[in-house]
Amino acid sequence: MFTIGQEEIDAVAEVINTRRLFRYGGETEGRAAACERRITEIFGCSESLIVTSGTGALICGLVGLGIGPGDEVIVPAYTWLASAGAVLSVGAIPVLADVDETLTLDPDDFERRIGPRTKVVIPVHMAGRPADMDRILAVAKARGVAVLEDSCQAVGGSYKGRRLATIGDAGALSFNVYKNITCGEGGALLTNNRQVFERALYHHDMGSSFRGHTLIEPEFLGNSYRMNEIQAAVLHVQLGRLDGIIARLRERRDWIRDAIQAADTPLTLSPSADIEGDCGLHVSFLFGTADTRIRFSERAAELGCTLSSPIDSGKHVYTNWTTLLERKVGVHPKINPFLWAENRNCRISELTPDCCPRTLDLLARTATVDSGFNRTREECETLAATLCRVAKELD
Numbered sequence: 001m002f003t004i005g006q007e008e009i010d011a012v013a014e015v016i017n018t019r020r021l022f023r024y025g026g027e028t029e030g031r032a033a034a035c036e037r038r039i040t041e042i043f044g045c046s047e048s049l050i051v052t053s054g055t056g057a058l059i060c061g062l063v064g065l066g067i068g069p070g071d072e073v074i075v076p077a078y079t080w081l082a083s084a085g086a087v088l089s090v091g092a093i094p095v096l097a098d099v100d101e102t103l104t105l106d107p108d109d110f111e112r113r114i115g116p117r118t119k120v121v122i123p124v125h126m127a128g129r130p131a132d133m134d135r136i137l138a139v140a141k142a143r144g145v146a147v148l149e150d151s152c153q154a155v156g157g158s159y160k161g162r163r164l165a166t167i168g169d170a171g172a173l174s175f176n177v178y179k180n181i182t183c184g185e186g187g188a189l190l191t192n193n194r195q196v197f198e199r200a201l202y203h204h205d206m207g208s209s210f211r212g213h214t215l216i217e218p219e220f221l222g223n224s225y226r227m228n229e230i231q232a233a234v235l236h237v238q239l240g241r242l243d244g245i246i247a248r249l250r251e252r253r254d255w256i257r258d259a260i261q262a263a264d265t266p267l268t269l270s271p272s273a274d275i276e277g278d279c280g281l282h283v284s285f286l287f288g289t290a291d292t293r294i295r296f297s298e299r300a301a302e303l304g305c306t307l308s309s310p311i312d313s314g315k316h317v318y319t320n321w322t323t324l325l326e327r328k329v330g331v332h333p334k335i336n337p338f339l340w341a342e343n344r345n346c347r348i349s350e351l352t353p354d355c356c357p358r359t360l361d362l363l364a365r366t367a368t369v370d371s372g373f374n375r376t377r378e379e380c381e382t383l384a385a386t387l388c389r390v391a392k393e394l395d
């Protein structure tokens with residue numbers, strides 16, 4: 001959470017004073033509906049649906065795209081476990097693909113991993129970094145694969161001037177407490193496709209035609225991912241803060257990057273598919289070996305600079321997705337998609353700890369430093385100078 005305060009308190013108080021905590025049934029536009037309208041304005045998409053989590057948004061997106069048993073969905077090997085878990089939640093099978101030096105889906109490996117059952121790819125804009133959407137879309141279009149952007153970690157970021165989550169067929173945002181803006185827990189599905197939206201709308205509210213929506217798609221029973229008015233009130237204020245938060249992060253990222261680029265240093269900044277669109281959460285460095293990265297981080301820590309490596313980011317690394325790798329889904333065996341006859345011809349056997357070695361290598365060779373939402377320019381430049389000093393010492 002970057003910033004929250006009196007405006008959010010006032011917005012919650014207003015909802016409680018009106019006694020209208022449920023998004024439906026009011027005479028005027030509620031906070032949830034206002035958030036959806038605001039999201040379409042800020043992001044420039046025709047439809048948005050706010051739900052209880054980013055995972056819920058991914059699930060509703062997959063349902064919207066018509067995905068189910070017998071289908072495969074390509075997911076990068078570096079993402080939060082939920083990107084792959086959402087696929088299993090709709091009965092389909094995730095197929096993992098490597099990331100490249102940008103730490104987002106490698107478009108070439110995405111293409112290599114497409115099989116006859118591949119229906120969707122989920123490019124993940126990890127840690128605020130945009131994936132290479134031009135190349136991913138070109139491959140997806142040529143091979144008839146739908147694109148569901150996981151922009152849970154990159155709310156407010158963009159790629160070549162277009163907001164992340166609006167470039168593919170649909171996109172998911174998360175508003176949990178670790179994200180760029182937050183309402184504690186929450187998510188949103190964004191799309192320009194009315195069919196995807198209507199299906200997602202049904203799915204997020206047990207088939208919701210009884211709410212009085214005017215929908216064309218045939219109704220079906222779904223699940224429940226409804227947002228409430230208290231969280232929506234917080235989110236509505238946070239949406240107003242979004243561009244300011246991203247601008248502040250980018251400013252600090254640029255102070256650090258610019259100082260490094262101006263210095264005579266052997267330090268290598270990680271490449272980006274679009275540094276302008278990157279949310280600015282971190283500055284990343286790529287090293288020749290994992291050992292060099294470790295030695296660099298240890299020496300920087302001695303000098304007071306904390307770096308971390310994505311290889312140490314727990315369940316963001318596919319080798320730590322134990323439940324998935326051990327095919328443990330649900331309690332009852334019959335609800336485990338790995339055991340279903342419909343998925344017999346999906347590439348389940350390729351989900352192994354060694355299926356994406358390039359990802360493991362790149363994650364272990366990368367170190368990142370937070371841009372620091374509250375850092376001054378001087379602190380950013382001092383940080384950059386220290387990192388350059390360490391790089392020179394170890395060169």
Ligand SMILES: Cc1ncc(COP(=O)(O)O)c(C=O)c1O
Pocket residue numbers: 052053054055056079080082083124126150152153174175176185186187
């Ligand atoms: C890349 C990514 N995808 C999906 C999710 C799921 O979001 P939520 O926690 O809101 O369900 C997260 C959340 O951490 C995430 O980082």
